[in-house]
Ligand SMILES: Nc1ncnc2c1ncn2[C@@H]1O[C@H](COP(=O)(O)OP(=O)(O)OP(=O)(O)O)[C@@H](O)[C@H]1O
């Protein structure tokens with residue numbers, strides 16, 4: 017109940033992080049943080065974490081391939097040369113010297129059975145190696161994805177101010193895939209090449225001259241593969257960046273759909289998307305064109321190898337240096353070997369793409385979180401709610417203008433302070449610095465006399481509740497949205513928080529009450545309803561420091577008044593910073609602080625400021641004017657409120 021909520025502020029307990037069930041299995045290893053190493057060495061720990069399944073995949077695949085290399089040997093050199101050719105040859109001998117046909121049939125059957133056994137063996141090994149290889153591949157992908165997401169979740173606001181979410185989504189998907197492919201299929205192609213060496217050894221053992229003739233087309237196949245890669249690489253790079261471009265446009269269009277529609281700018285947006293899609297299509301078609309040019313070349317080069325083996329092998333057979341079955345064996349091997357040589361070229365191409373992808377992924381991972389726990393940071397416990405800004409200067413970007421400059425402010429425990437100033441004067445920035453969304457560029461923000469930078473971020477943020485003017489709701493039930501900061505809260509507490517925020521009434525009128533699922537970002541609710549849920553969410557956590565940043569801007573004056581009455585009770589014993597334009601909201605505060613040009617220019621009660629600072633009256637008048645234009649149908653802005661503000665101002669002065 018609300019009384020419980022208030023009570024627990026006065027009896028603080030040691031900091032305990034909110035229970036948060038792990039949703040992703042943590043990856044076993046991260047990437048090597050040493051930036052001087054090559055990208056593959058940096059990725060090695062991730063691969064090494066799955067070495068057992070990877071090594072199994074590679075060794076079993078080696079066995080499977082060796083078995084496959086044996087098959088042409090059995091078919092040509094053994095079955096044909098030892099069973100079929102002698103039978104044909106003995107036709108020229110006298111009948112008495114001939115062996116019975118059944119002898120050759122048995123021999124043939126023997127080899128056929130052997131071939132079948134090898135084929136089945138190779139098939140089983142192929143299954144096992146493929147299964148293990150793919151398992152490893154997806155494990156690596158899973159790890160990379162979790163490493164990136166957990167890193168992103170640690171990143172500071174300044175990072176999200178800079179990056180485009182479409183780029184991030186694209187990187188997290190296609191770049192992870194291309195790195196994963198190379199890390200797993202690269203070694204597997206190398207195994208195939210190793211098997212090619214084994215096969216070449218077999219060829220040399222069978223006939224040295226024919227072995228060289230058979231292999232003479234292979235370097236050309238490799239060179240064609242490398243050529244193809246050289247042409248393809250820039251194209252595939254282009255595809256990646258254009259995919260990201262399309263993703264960014266789609267992402268912004270979907271997230272900004274309300275703006276797009278309100279300006280009837282669908283046509284313009286579609287045009288923009290079509291342009292990006294056209295550029296992407298061009299890159300894809302170019303890619304297909306290059307592949308189509310090179311594939312026949314590579315294929316026909318291996319046909320050339322076959323023709324040469326037939327020519328030279330046939331000559332050897334005619335001159336009795338070779339048995340005819342060996343030609344068949346060599347032909348099989350050529351067809352088998354063409355693959356690894358072609359893939360070797362492809363592997364180099366994949367390697368370049370993977371290297372580019374890896375660098376983009378590392379770019380994300382190497383970005384340090386600007387706001388992070390210091391070594392030896394302590395937890396904020398038993399927070400009294402004392403907040404102090406000591407000559408704080410703050411810039412959003414190192415070369416940007418200072419938003420706050422020599423900013424001094426003290427919020428004693430339990431006081432309610434209104435921060436007033438023109439738009440863009442830095443009020444929200446003050447709030448963000450208390451929560452350590454950003455760290456002060458110069459000077460110090462002190463919470464209970466601790467430098468905020470010496471406190472752990474989780475414990476600090478657990479003690480500061482913040483409600484923004486444009487609150488974000490998740491696509492879950494209203495109950496879960498309110499309980500976001502305290503997932504274990506029971507329904508009576510949730511209802512009490514909702515009542516305090518003036519949300520209980522409208523929630524009960526919804527079809528499913530507290531179980532109503534809100535649409536994406538809460539767009540099925542009105543702006544004021546969303547704000548009230550956000551206030552309830554902050555109140556439920558019951559933080560000793562509460563920040564309301566224009567948190568009631570979309571709530572109409574009557575409802576706001578009712579909320580204020582309840583908030584007054586709730587704010588007791590709690591340090592509250594109210595950022596507001598409305599007089600009615602300012603009226604809630606014990607003290608008003610006027611901010612201008614990144615500094616505090618006036619500090620006192622509403623009445624004092626009104627009397628001494630012309631700028632204050634000016635800012636209030638501007639805000640009232642703005643509100644009047646915004647709410648054409650609403651009742652006269654500020655009616656009755658100055659009274660409330662005066663009451664408060666008077667009380668304190
Ligand atoms: N993420 C950001 N990156 C860079 N500059 C920013 C960022 N957020 C705000 N600013 C700049 O800092 C200044 C102060 O912004 P702030 O949001 O604190 O103003 P505010 O007083 O809260 O204004 P409002 O009353 O309109 O909410 C503005 O000039 C703004 O352009």
Ligand SMILES: [Mg+2]
Pocket residue numbers: 443444445565
């Ligand atoms: Mg603001």
